[in-house]
Each structure stands twice: as structure tokens, then as C-alpha cells.
Amino acid sequence: MPHPLEGRFSVDHSARLIRNYRYAVERALRALGGWIALSPEISAKLLMGRHVWDLAQHADAFGKRLPELRAQAQVSEPANQAFAAFMDALEEPEAPGQTVERLVGVYRVLKPHLLATYQDHLERANAVYEPPTRRILERCIEDELRHIAAGETILRHLASTPALSERATVWQGRLEGLLAAAGGVTGEGLPPASPAPTTARKPPELDDDAREWIRLERSVAAWPIPDELRAALGSFGEALLARDSAAARRWLAAGVVWDDGAASSLHAVKPAAHRVVAFARLGHHRLVKLRFEGADGAVTLLTRWAPGEGGWRVAAIEVARVDAARPALPRR
Secondary structure (H helix, E strand, O other), X not given: OOOOOOOOOOHHHHHHHHHHHHHHHHHHHHHHHHHOOOOOOHHHHHHHHHHHHHHHHHHHXXXXXXXXXXXXXXXXXXXXXXXXXXXXXXXXXXXXXHHHHHHHHHHHHHHHHHHHHHHHHHHHOOOOOOHHHHXXXXXXXXXXXXXXXXXXXXXXXXXXXXXXXXXXXXXXXXXXXHHHHHOOOOOOOOOOOOOOOOOOOOOHHHHOOHHHHHHOOOOOOOOOOOHHHHHHHHHHHHHHHOOOHHHHHOOEOOOOOOOHHHHHHHHHHOEEEEEEXXXXXXXXXXXXXXXXXXXXXXXXXXXXXXXXXXXXXXXXXXXXXXXXXOOOOOOO
């Protein structure tokens, strides 16, 4: 039986592991923060925004632990160039239509690996003289369990077709191969995988409000839209239905450019009606999804409205989704 004071990590080795963890966490939070603007889905935006803050706390805690291990504070270090290459690959998906790949990289590959690594480290860390490291790891483990469960809930919602599911599987396989080749975040090999939390086996609160974020993407009977904003949405929508670009531009805030691609998408489906399909409040701004439906399909626009002296104006706009019309079934 090992002596209670017998440790498995030297001080220098512990510091190196902490720097490795901080490198992965720091790059993950920067990736998520940058992807918020690139991801049109409201549920994904809210998921990323919530978890960026938690990861910033992890990075800060790891950084503050380093001087206690006779190392420089707030330093990050990849275990090797192969792990840096893995993180580079994880950050590659930047197109608006690649939200599934972004979430797969973080929530099905990186975070499950970090969870397993933290749990393995916690089991081996000496309880007598490493309680600060153990407390940090315990906090990170608790957060990662929540993050993975929430991420999986959003992924199942977004990757709802066989094609998207296949894309997710292929991308996951590529990243897992790179992670294994790097020897994981520490370069010492992959620890035993932890059972992935699922919403079926975990209490509802563990999914970190993911179900509520999904609800915001679905139509409800009545959205809590201020009257002035509701009127602005109606006028903006009618201008787009009439293909009146000049009238539509009058609803854009200063500096916002009407995307020709969005106009082309709308013209292609010949919209005859529009409706609000998602609504959320972000501080003083409002996120609104407008769906335009026509004979040749539908286009969903994600808009962000901001109040000003002239009333509500569009502060950002992008095409969130284009749906082709379903072919008519042959008569029998």
C-alpha cells in the first residue's frame, strides 16, 4: 500500500500539466467566443456564450495555481506540436453552415477528453498535499459534465437529418484521430474515456438550459415582442415581401449593409408570407428569426434589433436557413 505522502506527480510535472490544460481551455474559449457571431442558430449562440464564461474561470484558476507550483503565472503551453495541430483543426469550421462541426469538435471530442483527463488526474493527485489542484479539477469536472450534456442536447437538435448526422460522424472521426496522434492534451496518451452524460440519464438541470435555448428557435403561440418592435418587424417584412430594397434598407442601423446574397435567396423562393419563428432578449437588443415562405421554398433570416432615437433598427442580419420546396407527391 503506498504511503499517504507518496505522490505521483513532481512539482515540475504538475506545473507542466496545468499549462497543458490551460492551453486547451484558453484556445477553446477563444474559438467559442469567435464562433458566436458566425453561428446563425440561436441555441448554439446561447450555448457558446454561456460556456465561454465558465472556461475563462477554468483558465484563470489554472493560471493562478502555477506560482504555487514554482512556475510563472497564467502561462499556457501545448504538450506538443501535434496537439496544437489538433486545436488548429478543431477551429477550422468557420462557415455559417458549419455549426454542427463546431459543436462536434468542442462537445464530442475536446470536452469529453478533458473530462476524462481531469478525472484521471484527480484520482492520482495526492489528497494530502495537492488539495488546491484537486479543488480546481473538481470544479472543472462539474462544469464539463454540464457542458457536454448541454452540447449534446443542442447537437441532437441541429444534426436532425441523416446528412447532418453523417457530417458530424465524419468530422468527429477526423478530430479523434488527430487527438490520439497527439497523445491527448498532455501528450502522454489518452486516459480511459468517461461515460458521456446524456439528457436521458442526467437530471434536467444538467443540460444547462439547453432545452430552453432550443425552444427559442421554435414557433410559440405568442412571443413577448414590444409593440413598437412588432410594428417594425411587420413593416420590414412587408418591404422584403414586396422586394422593395429601398424600404427595407430604411430599417437598417447605420453601418449595416443589406446582403445581396440574402436578397437573392428571398427572390428565389418568391415569398408570399412572413412570420416570427424565434425571439430572444440579449440585454437591450432582441434576436428575431423571420421566416419567409413562398411557392419555391422558404428563407429564414436571423436579425438582431437595437433600440435607438429613431426607434428599433436592424443591427445585424444574415441568412440562417434556406429550404427548397418539397416536390409534389405523384398521384396514384
